[in-house]
Amino acid sequence: MLIRPTPSGLYCEQGDFYIDPKRKVNRAVITHAHSDHARRGSEQYLCSKPCEPLLRLRLGKNISLQALEYGASTSICGVIISFHPAGHILGSAQIRVEYKGEVWVVSGDYKTYPDPTCAPFEPLRCHTFISECTFGYPIYRWPDPNHEWNHLKKWWKTNREAGLSSVINAYSLGKAQRVLNALKDSEQTVLVHSAILSFLPFYISEGVLFPEVMEATPENVMRYRDESLIISPPSSSMEKSLGDPCSWQSLDVSGWAQIRSQKRKKNLPNGLIVSDHADWEGLCQAIQATEAEQTFLTHGDGSVLSRWLTEKGLSVSQLPENRSTASLHAS
Amino acid sequence: MLLGPYSFLKNRRLKTKTGLKLLKEVIESQTCFPDWVIKACNERVKDTPETLALLFASKGGRCEISLSTLVIQFLQPLSGFTRLSKKETIRCAWEMLSTTQRVLFNKMILGGFQLGAQKSLIHEALSKISGIPRSVISRRLIEDWQPSATWFQSFIEPDPEIDTAMAPCHFEPVVVSEVPPDKSDFTLGLEAAFAFDGARVQGIRRREVSTIWSEELIPLNLCFPELIRGISLLPSGTVLEGLIVGWDDDLPPPRENVQKRLKVKTATQKTIQSAPVQFIVLDIIERHGINLSHCPFAQRRAEMKQVMDEWSHQWSIHGNKSEIEDVNPDFFQQEMFDMSTVLRTEPEKSVLPPPMSLSRFFKCNTWASLEGKLNICRDKHATGLLCIPVDPRDSPHSDENRWRLLKPASCKARLALLSAERLPGNQTHFIRFTFGAWLNDSLVSVAVIGTQHSKKDFESLGEFVLENTLQKQGNNCLVKPDLIYEISFEDIQESSRSKSGIRLKNARLCKRLTGTGIKQASTVEEIKSLI
Ligand SMILES: [Zn+2]
Ligand SMILES: [Zn+2]
Numbered sequence: 122m123l124i125r126p127t128p129s130g131l132y133c134e135q136g137d138f139y140i141d142p143k144r145k146v147n148r149a150v151i152t153h154a155h156s157d158h159a160r161r162g163s164e165q166y167l168c169s170k171p172c173e174p175l176l177r178l179r180l181g182k183n184i185s186l187q188a189l190e191y192g193a194s195t196s197i198c199g200v201i202i203s204f205h206p207a208g209h210i211l212g213s214a215q216i217r218v219e220y221k222g223e224v225w226v227v228s229g230d231y232k233t234y235p236d237p238t239c240a241p242f243e244p245l246r247c248h249t250f251i252s253e254c255t256f257g258y259p260i261y262r263w264p265d266p267n268h269e270w271n272h273l274k275k276w277w278k279t280n281r282e283a284g285l286s287s288v289i290n291a292y293s294l295g296k297a298q299r300v301l302n303a304l305k306d307s308e309q310t311v312l313v314h315s316a317i318l319s320f321l322p323f324y325i326s327e328g329v330l331f332p333e334v335m336e337a338t339p340e341n342v343m344r345y346r347d348e349s350l351i352i353s354p355p356s357s358s359m360e361k362s363l364g365d366p367c368s369w370q371s372l373d374v375s376g377w378a379q380i381r382s383q384k385r386k387k388n389l390p391n392g393l394i395v396s397d398h399a400d401w402e403g404l405c406q407a408i409q410a411t412e413a414e415q416t417f418l419t420h421g422d423g424s425v426l427s428r429w430l431t432e433k434g435l436s437v438s439q440l441p442e443n444r445s446t447a448s449l450h451a452s
Numbered sequence: 453m454l455l456g457p458y459s460f461l462k463n464r465r466l467k468t469k470t471g472l473k474l475l476k477e478v479i480e481s482q483t484c485f486p487d488w489v490i491k492a493c494n495e496r497v498k499d500t501p502e503t504l505a506l507l508f509a510s511k512g513g514r515c516e517i518s519l520s521t522l523v524i525q526f527l528q529p530l531s532g533f534t535r536l537s538k539k540e541t542i543r544c545a546w547e548m549l550s551t552t553q554r555v556l557f558n559k560m561i562l563g564g565f566q567l568g569a570q571k572s573l574i575h576e577a578l579s580k581i582s583g584i585p586r587s588v589i590s591r592r593l594i595e596d597w598q599p600s601a602t603w604f605q606s607f608i609e610p611d612p613e614i615d616t617a618m619a620p621c622h623f624e625p626v627v628v629s630e631v632p633p634d635k636s637d638f639t640l641g642l643e644a645a646f647a648f649d650g651a652r653v654q655g656i657r658r659r660e661v662s663t664i665w666s667e668e669l670i671p672l673n674l675c676f677p678e679l680i681r682g683i684s685l686l687p688s689g690t691v692l693e694g695l696i697v698g699w700d701d702d703l704p705p706p707r708e709n710v711q712k713r714l715k716v717k718t719a720t721q722k723t724i725q726s727a728p729v730q731f732i733v734l735d736i737i738e739r740h741g742i743n744l745s746h747c748p749f750a751q752r753r754a755e756m757k758q759v760m761d762e763w764s765h766q767w768s769i770h771g772n773k774s775e776i777e778d779v780n781p782d783f784f785q786q787e788m789f790d791m792s793t794v795l796r797t798e799p800e801k802s803v804l805p806p807p808m809s810l811s812r813f814f815k816c817n818t819w820a821s822l823e824g825k826l827n828i829c830r831d832k833h834a835t836g837l838l839c840i841p842v843d844p845r846d847s848p849h850s851d852e853n854r855w856r857l858l859k860p861a862s863c864k865a866r867l868a869l870l871s872a873e874r875l876p877g878n879q880t881h882f883i884r885f886t887f888g889a890w891l892n893d894s895l896v897s898v899a900v901i902g903t904q905h906s907k908k909d910f911e912s913l914g915e916f917v918l919e920n921t922l923q924k925q926g927n928n929c930l931v932k933p934d935l936i937y938e939i940s941f942e943d944i945q946e947s948s949r950s951k952s953g954i955r956l957k958n959a960r961l962c963k964r965l966t967g968t969g970i971k972q973a974s975t976v977e978e979i980k981s982l983i
Contacts, residue, residue, distance in 0.1 A: 260506035
């Protein structure tokens with residue numbers, strides 16, 4: 122077992138490092154800057170070059186951090202580590218770990234659909250693949266993103282014509298920038314929450330195009346109401362500052378938007394089905410492309426995907442989280 | 453298009469003769485997903501039509517296809533197809549539709565496409581749109597319909613002859629009271645009849661057409677075909693009013709029969725046999741096509757008697773015959789209900805009552821005579837007495853000249869709160885409270901109080917429960933028996949579910965008894981002795 126799950130996260134004993142550790146560790150190798158993968162408090166960080174500024178913004182300017190270009194490698198105690206695009210968000214990487222000829226790849230979060238805000242997913246061959254499995258059910262199949270973006274533009278236009286504000290709920294890192302990029306040709310004002318705004322410079326320096334944006338301060342929200350599009354993280358209370366619920370419309374941007382019956386149950390607003398994770402098809406393709414002898418699924422319910430691929434003759438199983446090495450060997 | 457939505461609002465399922473199994477087969481042949489995948493996915497989605505829609509991997513065409521086109525081109529023809537062509541049709545439709553449209557399409561096939569709108573509201577809406585009276589809408593809708601534009605056109609076109617023939621008369625509201633306002637004055641020259649749990653209806657025979665209308669103006673022909681058969685033996689131009697009540701060889705009339713029958717859309721012989729009912733005639737509103745509602749009740753009573761005597765004679769000739777052809781069936785029955793199939797099967801085993809009977813009336817000239825009848829209501833399992841002046845009083849339109857339902861004074865008992873049922877998923881909101889009385893040395897439940905009470909009552913009960921819960925069993929909270937209420941009730945029903953063996957009918961909270969100890973709660977014996 123080159124990499125095994127521990128209570129602190131995925132651990133490589135030979136190199137004495139953790140991948141996306143859940144607790145403070147000595148050496149942390151980070152797939153991407155989302156908060157469930159990049160946590161504060163470790164002594165040393167290693168990440169991809171485009172991930173670096175995002176990680177510093179999230180974890181602090183002065184963390185001890187080493188960054189590698191995609192494809193470049195470094196060696197720790199004879200373990201060779203390299204980062205390869207995962208297509209999830211800006212700077213997201215799959216981590217390739219090689220020791221004495223044995224190759225493991227930890228996917229981190231990834232998607233196979235094209236996304237102009239980050240480098241495209243790069244299929245890697247390996248002996249063992251540890252894949253995320255957020256949407257490991259065949260009910261999740263993303264429509265063409267362009268179709269969803271067109272829908273977004275139409276929706277905004279309709280609202281403008283009706284004198285309503287349009288509110289988009291999207292994660293502040295990744296999804297929000299994807300939405301903005303889709304609206305790059307827009308001539309109307311786009312207001313964005315400050316949390317989203319802070320990430321934009323790093324995208325711009327990577328050549329990602331955006332329309333003109335303004336911070337969604339209460340003054341701006343009032344001033345441009347009736348016509349503006351406001352992008353804010355789902356947790357922000359933007360909708361409250363808009364007051365009268367009849368004066369605005371909102372839209373979620375999420376893979377979860379695909380299931381109607383659950384949306385209705387949770388009373389969620391309508392959604393654009395745009396996800397930064399691989400859908401069923403994407404997962405199946407990515408796993409098959411690795412030609413791995415064994416695949417472990419993590420980060421979601423992998424029961425259906427593992428059985429489906431096992432019936433197809435692959436060796437795929439759920440990664441036993443937080444359990445001892447013994448049980449993993451047994452599986 | 454209005455019609456499409458309507459068809460599904462009505463919870464009527466299109467007859468596609470296509471089931472879940474076939475849809476799953478299409479999925480399997482298109483995607484190779486075996487049943488276990490479909491099952492696992494459905495556990496997540498929790499909606500089969502949507503699961504299937506999501507599993508079908510389409511390139512997601514969002515074609516502009518109207519609901520009615522979908523119905524006419526894809527859904528309606530299905531029932532006539534072979535299994536193979538059904539699959540092909542469904543696959544084609546799925547391919548054309550977007551995921552959301554596929555969800556609706558599947559729901560239409562599987563019968564889950566419905567909106568929880570009340571029937572009466574829909575009828576009201578259709579009436580507004582078409583300008584046709586609501587009762588006509590309701591009546592036309594019990595006939596066979598097609599979700600097509602042509603059908604809808606003819607549906608909203610007036611058909612004066614039939615429409616007037618089937619129209620109900622006005623249902624005069626019945627005044628309900630426990631004690632009459634002025635006993636001495638009230639009882640002068642009254643006719644009274646026992647009232648039973650049931651449905652107030654009008655039975656109408658005009659121009660060879662028979663109809664039963666509920667007070668809510670819903671036609672009940674399909675619920676009570678055997679009563680329609682009875683009504684069809686009335687002379688044309690007759691409108692009778694009365695109650696449909698459960699019927700049994702012995703009293704009491706089973707109250708649940710009518711409810712059972714109203715729930716069934718089209719009664720079969722089995723339904724009729726298992727829940728027999730009878731139309732108890734209490735009033736006549738029209739005879740020979742002339743409205744009698746302003747005539748004195750004495751006259752109506754006489755006319756009613758003549759009509760029913762004549763009817764009994766007709767029934768004795770035609771009623772026992774198993775074939776309806778003899779009595780000149782009206783078009784309505786021919787179209788809607790093949791009476792012969794209902795009544796021809798095993799007629800000798802039938803224990804059905806005559807479909808109609810004239811109510812018994814009592815003359816009451818003194819309060820004492822009325823009270824005497826009121827006091828035996830419970831023995832007769834009657835809910836009260838229906839009374840009406842024989843001759844109209846001075847003010848012809850006042851309540852006094854209407855039917856009045858007198859209810860026997862309710863009984864009262866002191867009961868202890870035993871438990872409360874929570875609204876599922878809500879920690880502090882209760883929907884039912886169970887009260888108990890002493891039986892030997894323990895408190896056993898005798899009454900359940902539901903939501904018909906004021907919010908205030910419920911809140912104070914709820915607070916008590918929150919503070920005094922001893923034990924939780926699912927949504928049920930057992931409380932320390934420390935709260936005594938005076939509770940009124942109308943009657944005692946037997947109940948096999950309670951240890952007490954009884955359940956109080958129409959139990960209502962009167963007042964909270966403070967300073968009354970738990971020992972002073974009524975005993976089951978005491979309660980039984982009240983009735
Ligand atoms: Zn992520
Ligand atoms: Zn993640």
